[in-house]
Amino acid sequence: MCCGKKNMANGNCSETSSTLICLLNKVYITDNVSNKLHEKSNKISTTSSLCNQPSFCYAKLSTGSGKAYRNSCRRKGTPEYFLLRPELAKAYGYCHAVRIGDNLIISGAVSMADAGNLTAPGDMAQQMKNCYENLKKILDHYGYSINDDVVENVFTTSMEEFINVSSYRNSIYTKQFPTGSWMQVSGLVLPGQLIEIEWEAHNSN
Numbered sequence: 018m019c020c021g022k023k024n025m026a027n028g029n030c031s032e033t034s035s036t037l038i039c040l041l042n043k044v045y046i047t048d049n050v051s052n053k054l055h056e057k058s059n060k061i062s063t064t065s066s067l068c069n070q071p072s073f074c075y076a077k078l079s080t081g082s083g084k085a086y087r088n089s090c091r092r093k094g095t096p097e098y099f100l101l102r103p104e105l106a107k108a109y110g111y112c113h114a115v116r117i118g119d120n121l122i123i124s125g126a127v128s129m130a131d132a133g134n135l136t137a138p139g140d141m142a143q144q145m146k147n148c149y150e151n152l153k154k155i156l157d158h159y160g161y162s163i164n165d166d167v168v169e170n171v172f173t174t175s176m177e178e179f180i181n182v183s184s185y186r187n188s189i190y191t192k193q194f195p196t197g198s199w200m201q202v203s204g205l206v207l208p209g210q211l212i213e214i215e216w217e218a219h220n221s222n
Contacts, residue, residue: 094118099158101151105133109206114155119221121159125172125213126151127205138209141175142182148214149189161220163189168217169197175211176201 094117100106101113114123128136128144129151137143156162173179176199186194195216205213 121218123216125215141178165218165220169195171199172213
């Protein structure tokens, strides 16, 4: 998106300390110094010049001008970031997902509530299901499906426990399995977390 003020006459961007953010189908401009949001417009422009810088989309924009805007950015190959839980992402210092063109890269999903606390402690099967539920939410945001997943990497603190419940993946991947790796690690972010799953997806439609 335009990194600063947009000259409406010629569509050019001038450099300022602000960033445009699309949130709930409205465009806001945030002052990077005070980090305050100010409503810019209740319509999302589809002008291609807005796709010169990364966009930060916190809500699904699937219809009308929002869809046209996102399709324009996709054709331009502009990174489009998504935060499933903005406050937690900021606290931990990461982004849940980024789409560049047709490729979607998703950070590792864990069994975690919106408040940041562990869910299903000690239960590998349920933690794995929670991971997939979170990953699906991100696919839905971008309009992707499970069949678009091409890479799956699994990190677990107990490979034996994971293998014992891994047959659940047959209900997730009904068409084909993605490439990927399974890795046993000594620990994950929160004590009691048993599994983390990261995805990469591709959709050219």
